[in-house]
Amino acid sequence: MIEISKAGNDTYKSYGFSTMYEDENVYVNAIVETSNASKFLKQGDVILNIDRINYTKVKQDHYCDILSNGFDNITDQLSITIFRDGKELTFELRKTELL
Structure with missing residues (x-):
């Protein structure tokens, strides 16, 4: 889980997670603890699809x-x-x- 500390007045909207690629799979890598994603995702989850787009057997160039x-x-x-x-x-x- 990534902890956010305030460094100024800048804000942005995000789903609050990052991904990593390994062996043709896309994984949840890091999650911002104050994000909506922190309620549902865990580090290491394998992403199968996002908005009906298939993320299984992903080639490196597609990633x-x-x-x-x-x-x-x-x-x-x-x-x-x-x-x-x-x-x-x-x-x-x-x-x-x-x-």
Whole structure:
């Protein structure tokens, strides 16, 4: 979990999690503790899809496109399906205003 400390008056909206790529899978890497994502996601969750876009068996160049285009810019809400402890779980995340 990432702790945010206030360094000024700047804020931004984000889903509050980052990803990492390994062995053709996309994982939840870090989560901002004050974000909406912190209620649902855990570090190490395997991301199966975001807004019905398949994130399984992702090739490295596709992951680079994901990072460049960013799902964080899509809308203020997204649907994410993850795999954790042998189960598929789907959550609706909304952007949170962060410091």
